[in-house]
Amino acid sequence: MSSQKPLCMMPGPTECSDDVIQMMSTKATSHTDPHFAACFRELLKNLKIVFGTSTGQPFVITGSGTLGWDQTCANLLEQGDDVLLLSTGFFGNGFGDCMKAYGANVDKISAKIGETYDMEKVEAALKSKHYKIVAAIHVDTSSGVVVDVEALCKLIQRISPSTLVVFDSVCAAAAERLYFDRWGVDVVIAASQKALGCPPGVSIVMVSQKALETVNNRKTPIHAYYVSWKRWLPVMIAFEHKKPAYFTTPCVQTIMALNLSVRHLVELGMEEVFKRHKETGDKFVKAIRSIGLVPLAVSDNVRTGAMTAVWLPQGIALPDLLSKMLSRGITISGGLFQGHATEYFRVGHMGVSATDPSLDYVDRTIAALNDSLIEAGYNHKSRL
Ligand SMILES: Cc1ncc(COP(=O)(O)O)c(C=O)c1O
Structure with a gap:
Protein backbone atom coordinates (compact mmCIF):
# COMPACT_ATOMS: atom_id res chain seq x y z
CA MET A 1 0.00 0.00 0.00
CA LEU A 268 -9.37 30.64 -12.50
CA GLY A 269 -11.61 31.55 -15.44
CA MET A 270 -13.79 29.04 -17.28
CA GLU A 271 -11.74 29.14 -20.50
CA GLU A 272 -8.64 28.21 -18.52
CA VAL A 273 -10.60 25.47 -16.71
CA PHE A 274 -11.72 23.96 -20.03
CA LYS A 275 -8.20 24.24 -21.45
CA ARG A 276 -6.63 22.46 -18.48
CA HIS A 277 -9.12 19.61 -18.74
CA LYS A 278 -8.31 19.19 -22.42
CA GLU A 279 -4.56 19.21 -21.74
CA THR A 280 -4.94 16.71 -18.90
CA GLY A 281 -7.04 14.38 -21.05
CA ASP A 282 -4.49 14.60 -23.87
CA LYS A 283 -1.64 13.85 -21.47
CA PHE A 284 -3.42 10.81 -20.03
CA VAL A 285 -4.29 9.42 -23.45
CA LYS A 286 -0.77 10.00 -24.77
CA ALA A 287 0.56 8.01 -21.82
CA ILE A 288 -1.77 5.05 -22.28
CA ARG A 289 -1.25 5.02 -26.06
CA SER A 290 2.50 4.89 -25.53
CA ILE A 291 2.11 1.41 -24.02
CA GLY A 292 -0.30 0.20 -26.65
CA LEU A 293 -3.59 0.82 -24.85
CA VAL A 294 -6.57 2.18 -26.78
CA PRO A 295 -9.31 4.54 -25.59
CA LEU A 296 -12.95 3.69 -26.28
CA ALA A 297 -13.47 7.09 -27.91
CA VAL A 298 -12.72 6.34 -31.54
CA SER A 299 -11.18 9.71 -32.35
CA ASP A 300 -9.74 12.65 -30.47
CA ASN A 301 -12.65 14.79 -31.73
CA VAL A 302 -15.12 12.82 -29.63
CA ARG A 303 -12.90 12.21 -26.61
CA THR A 304 -13.57 14.24 -23.47
CA GLY A 305 -10.84 15.79 -21.32
CA ALA A 306 -12.77 14.91 -18.15
CA MET A 307 -12.15 11.16 -18.12
CA THR A 308 -10.92 8.30 -20.27
CA ALA A 309 -12.41 4.87 -20.88
CA VAL A 310 -9.69 2.41 -21.97
CA TRP A 311 -9.95 -1.07 -23.50
CA LEU A 312 -8.17 -3.67 -21.38
CA PRO A 313 -5.26 -5.35 -23.11
CA GLN A 314 -5.71 -9.04 -23.89
CA GLY A 315 -5.07 -11.31 -20.94
CA ILE A 316 -5.64 -8.67 -18.25
CA ALA A 317 -8.69 -9.23 -16.06
CA LEU A 318 -10.57 -6.19 -14.83
CA PRO A 319 -10.88 -7.22 -11.14
CA ASP A 320 -7.15 -7.92 -11.08
CA LEU A 321 -6.27 -4.49 -12.48
CA LEU A 322 -8.70 -2.69 -10.17
CA SER A 323 -7.34 -4.45 -7.08
CA LYS A 324 -3.72 -3.86 -8.12
CA MET A 325 -4.52 -0.16 -8.55
CA LEU A 326 -6.25 -0.12 -5.17
CA SER A 327 -3.23 -1.70 -3.52
CA ARG A 328 -1.30 1.30 -4.86
CA GLY A 329 -3.86 3.61 -3.25
CA ILE A 330 -5.74 4.50 -6.43
CA THR A 331 -9.40 3.81 -7.11
CA ILE A 332 -10.46 3.59 -10.75
CA SER A 333 -13.64 2.12 -12.26
CA GLY A 334 -14.65 -0.74 -14.50
CA GLY A 335 -16.82 -0.49 -17.57
CA LEU A 336 -20.56 0.14 -17.84
CA PHE A 337 -21.66 -0.83 -21.34
CA GLN A 338 -23.97 -3.80 -21.23
CA GLY A 339 -22.07 -6.85 -22.48
CA HIS A 340 -18.72 -5.02 -22.35
CA ALA A 341 -18.47 -3.94 -18.73
CA THR A 342 -15.50 -6.18 -17.93
CA GLU A 343 -13.62 -5.35 -21.12
CA TYR A 344 -12.50 -1.85 -20.19
CA PHE A 345 -11.69 0.48 -17.32
CA ARG A 346 -12.36 4.16 -16.67
CA VAL A 347 -10.23 6.88 -15.11
CA GLY A 348 -11.41 10.34 -14.08
CA HIS A 349 -8.96 13.21 -14.54
CA MET A 350 -11.29 16.07 -13.83
CA GLY A 351 -11.73 18.78 -11.21
CA VAL A 352 -8.66 19.68 -9.18
CA SER A 353 -6.74 16.76 -10.70
CA ALA A 354 -6.87 18.74 -13.95
CA THR A 355 -7.03 22.34 -12.80
CA ASP A 356 -4.41 22.44 -10.02
CA PRO A 357 -0.91 22.09 -11.52
CA SER A 358 0.61 21.57 -8.06
CA LEU A 359 -1.18 18.20 -7.73
CA ASP A 360 0.43 15.07 -9.15
CA TYR A 361 -2.74 12.94 -9.07
CA VAL A 362 -2.79 12.17 -12.79
CA ASP A 363 0.96 11.39 -12.85
CA ARG A 364 0.55 9.06 -9.88
CA THR A 365 -2.39 7.35 -11.61
CA ILE A 366 -0.37 6.85 -14.80
CA ALA A 367 2.57 5.42 -12.83
CA ALA A 368 0.31 3.09 -10.82
CA LEU A 369 -1.36 1.93 -14.02
CA ASN A 370 1.99 1.10 -15.54
CA ASP A 371 3.13 -0.85 -12.45
CA SER A 372 -0.22 -2.62 -12.05
CA LEU A 373 -0.26 -3.73 -15.67
CA ILE A 374 3.30 -5.06 -15.47
CA GLU A 375 2.44 -6.89 -12.27
CA ALA A 376 -0.65 -8.33 -13.98
CA GLY A 377 1.56 -9.71 -16.74
CA TYR A 378 1.06 -7.11 -19.45
CA ASN A 379 4.00 -7.15 -21.74
CA HIS A 380 4.48 -4.18 -24.04
CA LYS A 381 7.78 -3.01 -25.37
CA SER A 382 7.42 0.55 -24.12
CA ARG A 383 6.36 1.51 -20.62
CA LEU A 384 4.57 4.53 -19.25
C1 LIG B 1 -23.51 11.38 -17.41
C2 LIG B 1 -24.15 10.99 -16.12
N1 LIG B 1 -25.45 11.23 -15.95
C3 LIG B 1 -26.08 10.90 -14.82
C4 LIG B 1 -25.41 10.32 -13.78
C5 LIG B 1 -26.12 9.97 -12.52
O1 LIG B 1 -25.61 10.74 -11.46
P1 LIG B 1 -25.70 10.22 -9.96
O2 LIG B 1 -24.98 8.93 -9.89
O3 LIG B 1 -25.03 11.32 -9.19
O4 LIG B 1 -27.13 10.09 -9.62
C6 LIG B 1 -24.05 10.05 -13.90
C7 LIG B 1 -23.29 9.40 -12.83
O5 LIG B 1 -22.14 9.10 -12.92
C8 LIG B 1 -23.40 10.40 -15.11
O6 LIG B 1 -22.11 10.17 -15.27
Missing part, protein backbone atom coordinates in the same frame (compact mmCIF):
# COMPACT_ATOMS: atom_id res chain seq x y z
CA SER A 2 1.32 3.40 -0.97
CA SER A 3 2.21 5.71 1.92
CA GLN A 4 0.86 8.62 -0.13
CA LYS A 5 -2.70 9.89 0.19
CA PRO A 6 -5.10 7.42 -1.46
CA LEU A 7 -6.75 8.86 -4.55
CA CYS A 8 -10.25 8.49 -5.93
CA MET A 9 -9.52 8.67 -9.68
CA MET A 10 -12.80 7.29 -10.94
CA PRO A 11 -15.01 9.48 -13.14
CA GLY A 12 -16.87 10.81 -10.13
CA PRO A 13 -16.86 11.22 -7.23
CA THR A 14 -13.52 12.92 -7.77
CA GLU A 15 -10.76 14.34 -5.63
CA CYS A 16 -11.53 17.76 -4.14
CA SER A 17 -9.30 20.54 -2.85
CA ASP A 18 -8.51 20.46 0.89
CA ASP A 19 -10.46 23.62 1.68
CA VAL A 20 -13.55 22.17 -0.02
CA ILE A 21 -13.28 19.00 2.09
CA GLN A 22 -12.80 21.10 5.25
CA MET A 23 -15.96 23.04 4.42
CA MET A 24 -17.87 19.76 4.72
CA SER A 25 -17.09 19.61 8.44
CA THR A 26 -18.05 23.10 9.51
CA LYS A 27 -20.31 23.57 12.53
CA ALA A 28 -24.04 22.91 12.40
CA THR A 29 -25.48 25.77 10.39
CA SER A 30 -29.09 26.70 9.79
CA HIS A 31 -30.31 27.05 6.24
CA THR A 32 -31.68 30.42 7.42
CA ASP A 33 -28.24 31.59 8.56
CA PRO A 34 -27.27 34.85 6.80
CA HIS A 35 -23.83 33.39 6.03
CA PHE A 36 -25.42 30.40 4.31
CA ALA A 37 -27.76 32.70 2.37
CA ALA A 38 -24.74 34.69 1.17
CA CYS A 39 -22.98 31.47 0.11
CA PHE A 40 -26.06 30.23 -1.72
CA ARG A 41 -26.39 33.53 -3.55
CA GLU A 42 -22.75 33.48 -4.61
CA LEU A 43 -23.14 29.88 -5.81
CA LEU A 44 -26.22 30.68 -7.93
CA LYS A 45 -24.44 33.66 -9.46
CA ASN A 46 -21.26 31.69 -10.20
CA LEU A 47 -23.12 28.72 -11.69
CA LYS A 48 -24.45 31.12 -14.30
CA ILE A 49 -20.85 31.99 -15.16
CA VAL A 50 -19.87 28.30 -15.34
CA PHE A 51 -22.66 27.64 -17.86
CA GLY A 52 -22.39 30.94 -19.75
CA THR A 53 -25.83 32.32 -19.02
CA SER A 54 -27.40 35.51 -17.78
CA THR A 55 -30.96 34.41 -18.48
CA GLY A 56 -30.95 30.80 -17.21
CA GLN A 57 -32.60 29.87 -13.93
CA PRO A 58 -30.48 27.63 -11.71
CA PHE A 59 -32.10 25.00 -9.49
CA VAL A 60 -29.74 23.74 -6.78
CA ILE A 61 -31.38 20.92 -4.87
CA THR A 62 -30.14 18.27 -2.44
CA GLY A 63 -29.71 15.02 -4.35
CA SER A 64 -27.49 13.27 -6.87
CA GLY A 65 -27.17 13.70 -10.63
CA THR A 66 -30.12 11.43 -11.32
CA LEU A 67 -32.35 13.89 -9.52
CA GLY A 68 -31.67 16.26 -12.41
CA TRP A 69 -33.27 13.74 -14.76
CA ASP A 70 -36.33 13.54 -12.52
CA GLN A 71 -36.51 17.33 -12.20
CA THR A 72 -36.40 17.74 -15.97
CA CYS A 73 -38.85 14.97 -16.80
CA ALA A 74 -41.37 15.73 -14.05
CA ASN A 75 -41.56 19.40 -14.98
CA LEU A 76 -41.31 19.34 -18.76
CA LEU A 77 -42.99 16.11 -19.79
CA GLU A 78 -46.65 15.22 -20.01
CA GLN A 79 -48.16 11.85 -20.90
CA GLY A 80 -47.53 11.02 -24.56
CA ASP A 81 -44.99 13.77 -25.28
CA ASP A 82 -42.49 12.90 -28.01
CA VAL A 83 -38.81 12.97 -27.11
CA LEU A 84 -35.79 12.32 -29.31
CA LEU A 85 -33.02 10.80 -27.24
CA LEU A 86 -29.47 10.73 -28.57
CA SER A 87 -27.65 8.04 -26.66
CA THR A 88 -23.91 7.59 -26.51
CA GLY A 89 -23.97 4.98 -23.78
CA PHE A 90 -25.21 3.75 -20.41
CA PHE A 91 -26.38 7.12 -19.10
CA GLY A 92 -28.22 7.95 -22.32
CA ASN A 93 -30.18 4.74 -21.94
CA GLY A 94 -30.89 5.51 -18.27
CA PHE A 95 -32.14 9.00 -19.10
CA GLY A 96 -34.46 7.41 -21.68
CA ASP A 97 -35.86 5.06 -19.03
CA CYS A 98 -36.49 8.05 -16.77
CA MET A 99 -38.38 9.84 -19.57
CA LYS A 100 -40.53 6.79 -20.16
CA ALA A 101 -41.32 6.65 -16.43
CA TYR A 102 -42.86 10.12 -16.86
CA GLY A 103 -44.99 9.00 -19.80
CA ALA A 104 -42.90 10.16 -22.77
CA ASN A 105 -42.72 8.39 -26.16
CA VAL A 106 -38.99 8.09 -26.62
CA ASP A 107 -37.41 7.68 -30.05
CA LYS A 108 -33.78 6.78 -29.60
CA ILE A 109 -30.78 7.21 -31.88
CA SER A 110 -27.90 5.23 -30.43
CA ALA A 111 -24.24 5.62 -31.27
CA LYS A 112 -21.86 2.69 -31.51
CA ILE A 113 -19.48 2.28 -28.56
CA GLY A 114 -16.94 5.09 -28.57
CA GLU A 115 -18.70 7.06 -31.30
CA THR A 116 -21.11 9.96 -31.35
CA TYR A 117 -24.52 9.78 -33.04
CA ASP A 118 -24.98 10.31 -36.76
CA MET A 119 -26.15 13.91 -37.35
CA GLU A 120 -27.83 12.91 -40.61
CA LYS A 121 -30.04 10.50 -38.70
CA VAL A 122 -30.82 13.25 -36.19
CA GLU A 123 -31.75 15.62 -39.00
CA ALA A 124 -34.02 13.01 -40.60
CA ALA A 125 -35.72 12.31 -37.27
CA LEU A 126 -36.30 16.02 -36.64
CA LYS A 127 -37.90 16.34 -40.09
CA SER A 128 -40.13 13.31 -39.57
CA LYS A 129 -41.89 14.40 -36.40
CA HIS A 130 -42.19 17.32 -33.99
CA TYR A 131 -40.34 16.55 -30.78
CA LYS A 132 -41.05 18.44 -27.59
CA ILE A 133 -37.54 17.64 -26.35
CA VAL A 134 -34.26 16.52 -27.86
CA ALA A 135 -32.03 15.16 -25.13
CA ALA A 136 -28.40 14.10 -25.23
CA ILE A 137 -25.62 13.24 -22.83
CA HIS A 138 -22.86 15.84 -23.13
CA VAL A 139 -20.23 13.33 -21.94
CA ASP A 140 -21.44 9.79 -21.42
CA THR A 141 -19.38 8.56 -18.49
CA SER A 142 -19.63 4.99 -19.76
CA SER A 143 -17.60 5.80 -22.87
CA GLY A 144 -15.89 9.15 -22.37
CA VAL A 145 -17.45 10.37 -25.62
CA VAL A 146 -18.21 14.10 -25.79
CA VAL A 147 -20.89 15.29 -28.21
CA ASP A 148 -20.93 18.51 -30.22
CA VAL A 149 -23.42 20.62 -28.28
CA GLU A 150 -23.16 23.63 -30.56
CA ALA A 151 -23.78 21.66 -33.77
CA LEU A 152 -26.81 19.92 -32.28
CA CYS A 153 -28.28 23.21 -31.04
CA LYS A 154 -27.81 24.78 -34.50
CA LEU A 155 -29.48 21.85 -36.21
CA ILE A 156 -32.47 21.94 -33.88
CA GLN A 157 -32.83 25.71 -34.24
CA ARG A 158 -32.82 25.33 -38.02
CA ILE A 159 -35.32 22.49 -38.26
CA SER A 160 -37.43 22.60 -35.13
CA PRO A 161 -36.91 25.84 -33.22
CA SER A 162 -39.70 25.24 -30.69
CA THR A 163 -38.11 21.97 -29.52
CA LEU A 164 -36.42 22.12 -26.12
CA VAL A 165 -32.75 21.11 -26.06
CA VAL A 166 -31.71 19.20 -22.96
CA PHE A 167 -28.18 18.11 -22.05
CA ASP A 168 -27.09 15.86 -19.24
CA SER A 169 -23.74 17.46 -18.40
CA VAL A 170 -23.23 15.56 -15.16
CA CYS A 171 -19.80 14.41 -16.34
CA ALA A 172 -19.09 17.41 -18.57
CA ALA A 173 -20.02 20.48 -16.53
CA ALA A 174 -16.91 22.60 -15.91
CA ALA A 175 -14.78 20.26 -18.02
CA GLU A 176 -16.26 20.72 -21.50
CA ARG A 177 -17.47 23.96 -23.06
CA LEU A 178 -21.18 24.73 -22.98
CA TYR A 179 -22.39 28.29 -23.61
CA PHE A 180 -26.01 28.11 -22.49
CA ASP A 181 -27.26 31.45 -23.85
CA ARG A 182 -25.09 31.66 -26.96
CA TRP A 183 -25.85 28.14 -28.15
CA GLY A 184 -29.51 28.19 -27.11
CA VAL A 185 -29.59 25.33 -24.62
CA ASP A 186 -32.80 24.91 -22.59
CA VAL A 187 -31.77 22.56 -19.80
CA VAL A 188 -28.37 21.53 -18.48
CA ILE A 189 -28.19 18.89 -15.78
CA ALA A 190 -25.11 18.68 -13.54
CA ALA A 191 -24.02 17.34 -10.17
CA SER A 192 -21.57 18.44 -7.52
CA GLN A 193 -19.25 15.43 -7.49
CA LYS A 194 -17.52 15.61 -10.86
CA ALA A 195 -15.57 18.43 -12.51
CA LEU A 196 -17.35 20.97 -10.31
CA GLY A 197 -14.99 19.67 -7.62
CA CYS A 198 -17.17 18.94 -4.61
CA PRO A 199 -18.36 15.76 -2.83
CA PRO A 200 -21.69 14.25 -3.97
CA GLY A 201 -25.00 15.61 -2.72
CA VAL A 202 -26.10 18.50 -4.90
CA SER A 203 -28.17 18.29 -8.07
CA ILE A 204 -27.81 21.33 -10.33
CA VAL A 205 -30.11 22.12 -13.22
CA MET A 206 -29.95 25.28 -15.34
CA VAL A 207 -33.26 26.05 -17.07
CA SER A 208 -34.05 28.52 -19.86
CA GLN A 209 -36.95 30.95 -19.70
CA LYS A 210 -38.45 29.06 -22.66
CA ALA A 211 -38.43 25.83 -20.65
CA LEU A 212 -39.96 27.60 -17.64
CA GLU A 213 -42.77 28.85 -19.91
CA THR A 214 -43.34 25.25 -20.98
CA VAL A 215 -43.84 24.38 -17.32
CA ASN A 216 -46.31 27.24 -16.91
CA ASN A 217 -48.22 26.14 -20.01
CA ARG A 218 -48.66 22.52 -18.96
CA LYS A 219 -52.09 21.04 -19.62
CA THR A 220 -51.78 18.70 -16.65
CA PRO A 221 -50.36 19.30 -13.17
CA ILE A 222 -46.80 18.31 -12.31
CA HIS A 223 -47.11 14.79 -10.93
CA ALA A 224 -44.30 15.21 -8.42
CA TYR A 225 -43.71 17.06 -5.18
CA TYR A 226 -40.02 17.27 -4.27
CA VAL A 227 -38.86 18.08 -7.79
CA SER A 228 -41.57 20.57 -8.77
CA TRP A 229 -39.84 23.69 -10.11
CA LYS A 230 -42.96 25.66 -9.15
CA ARG A 231 -42.14 24.90 -5.51
CA TRP A 232 -38.40 25.54 -5.91
CA LEU A 233 -38.50 28.72 -7.99
CA PRO A 234 -39.46 31.05 -5.10
CA VAL A 235 -36.70 29.47 -2.98
CA MET A 236 -34.06 30.01 -5.68
CA ILE A 237 -35.23 33.58 -6.31
CA ALA A 238 -35.14 34.34 -2.58
CA PHE A 239 -31.57 33.05 -2.25
CA GLU A 240 -30.56 34.99 -5.36
CA HIS A 241 -31.53 38.02 -3.27
CA LYS A 242 -29.60 36.68 -0.25
CA LYS A 243 -32.86 35.93 1.54
CA PRO A 244 -33.23 32.49 3.13
CA ALA A 245 -36.31 30.52 2.08
CA TYR A 246 -37.52 27.02 2.81
CA PHE A 247 -39.14 24.26 0.84
CA THR A 248 -37.00 21.33 2.05
CA THR A 249 -33.85 21.35 4.16
CA PRO A 250 -30.79 21.85 1.94
CA CYS A 251 -27.49 20.01 2.52
CA VAL A 252 -25.97 23.14 4.04
CA GLN A 253 -22.34 22.02 4.29
CA THR A 254 -22.24 20.50 0.81
CA ILE A 255 -23.74 23.63 -0.71
CA MET A 256 -21.12 25.75 1.09
CA ALA A 257 -18.40 23.37 -0.13
CA LEU A 258 -19.77 23.55 -3.68
CA ASN A 259 -19.82 27.31 -3.45
CA LEU A 260 -16.12 27.23 -2.63
CA SER A 261 -15.18 24.81 -5.41
CA VAL A 262 -17.20 26.75 -7.98
CA ARG A 263 -15.65 30.01 -6.75
CA HIS A 264 -12.20 28.49 -7.41
CA LEU A 265 -13.27 27.64 -10.98
CA VAL A 266 -14.65 31.09 -11.67
CA GLU A 267 -11.55 32.73 -10.22
